Amino acid sequence: MPFEPPPRLVRALGxxxxxxxxxxxxxxxxxxWLDKLPVLAQQAVDLRELTVERVQAPGGRSSxxxxxxxxxxxxAVLKLAPERARPESExxxxxxxxxxxxxxLLDDPGDAPGVLLLERxxxxxxxxxxxxxxxxxxxxxxxxxxxxxxxxxYAFETVAERTGRQAAVMRASAGADPEVxxxxxxxxxxxxxxxxxxxxxxxxxxxxxQSKVLAGERSPWLAVGPDPVVGECAFDLARLVRDRVExxxxxxxxxxxxxxxxxxxxxxxxxxxERLRGWTLFRAVExxxxxxxxxxxxxxxxxxxxxxxx
Numbered sequence: 001m002p003f004e005p006p007p008r009l010v011r012a013l014g015x016x017x018x019x020x021x022x023x024x025x026x027x028x029x030x031x032x033w034l035d036k037l038p039v040l041a042q043q044a045v046d047l048r049e050l051t052v053e054r055v056q057a058p059g060g061r062s063s064x065x066x067x068x069x070x071x072x073x074x075x076a077v078l079k080l081a082p083e084r085a086r087p088e089s090e091x092x093x094x095x096x097x098x099x100x101x102x103x104x105l106l107d108d109p110g111d112a113p114g115v116l117l118l119e120r121x122x123x124x125x126x127x128x129x130x131x132x133x134x135x136x137x138x139x140x141x142x143x144x145x146x147x148x149x150x151x152x153x154y155a156f157e158t159v160a161e162r163t164g165r166q167a168a169v170m171r172a173s174a175g176a177d178p179e180v181x182x183x184x185x186x187x188x189x190x191x192x193x194x195x196x197x198x199x200x201x202x203x204x205x206x207x208x209x210q211s212k213v214l215a216g217e218r219s220p221w222l223a224v225g226p227d228p229v230v231g232e233c234a235f236d237l238a239r240l241v242r243d244r245v246e247x248x249x250x251x252x253x254x255x256x257x258x259x260x261x262x263x264x265x266x267x268x269x270x271x272x273x274e275r276l277r278g279w280t281l282f283r284a285v286e287x288x289x290x291x292x293x294x295x296x297x298x299x300x301x302x303x304x305x306x307x308x309x310x
Contacts, residue, residue: 003041003055005034005064012061013082015294033082037064041080044115048107050078056123060225063087067120075120076106086227087114092154093203093228094118101145102205102223103216118224121214127221128210132244135210136261139240140268142213142221147202150230156203159231160195166286167191173289180289183307187285190278194232199272204229204236210243234271238279241265245306255309262310281310 013030056065063081081087094105104119174184206227248254266273288303
């Protein structure tokens with residue numbers, strides 16, 4: 001099959017049948033989308049007169065990425081995602097950023113929802129390949145460029161809405177799994193306090209981390225794969241705090257390094273340190289509980305130990 005989805009994508013979409021990555025129930029039609037994927041991909045290629053090079057592997061956890069060439073020979077990337085992954089929200093954010101800090105959107109939606117044609121970056125070279133200190137610096141600089149006023153006319157999901165769904169699933173998990181109850185209580189309390197007085201809201205990447213920043217031609221580093229949301233900047237930065245969590249856990253000074261990282265990132269991007277700590281706690285516990293729920297025990301252990309340091 002020319003558009004065979006990589007095992008990583010199939011596995012990740014299968015996990016959504018147990019619990020959605022954003023706290024929603026069911027698989028959101030992802031199984032049906034996988035069945036139709038070869039036809040959808042071929043239609044998208046034919047419509048745009050693209051030449052297929054190969055499917056990117058291992059690829060992402062929510063979309064099929066195909067390396068293609070345009071009719072004029074320009075290299076590009078064709079991305080197909082199920083409705084659950086909110087591809088039209090991604091399209092709206094990329095169009096608003098218009099290449100500033102993020103990958104450039106190359107076509108309009110036309111009549112093919114869930115299909116995006118993007119500029120080709122270097123999928124083999126992300127910020128994560130740099131030494132840790134340099135990686136954090138470059139990633140933070142990229143993230144700063146994305147924090148802009150939301151566009152008029154598009155109702156992006158808010159941080160309160162997204163984390164509200166996640167919080168509901170976390171409460172249910174804590175009831176069924178007493179081992180995580182204390183951390184879940186702390187995370188939910190932090191969320192309530194943070195939402196009681198949020199600072200100025202911006203358009204956020206939503207799922208930012210070092211591996212989401214790739215090398216490009218027109219700019220050294222550009223962000224890819226947003227799941228955009230509108231809210232405070234500390235929410236976006238929180239995911240970056242725990243990058244390379246496996247190295248942090250393995251280090252004897254991991255807990256102190258984490259606290260220094262929170263302080264350094266907050267200061268470098270003018271974000272309140274306590275708000276960053278609070279959102280880092282919530283997002284780490286949410287990810288850890290979700291990993292535990294779908295059977296990724298090792299990931300869960302790392303994330304929950306990290307959360308305990310906060």
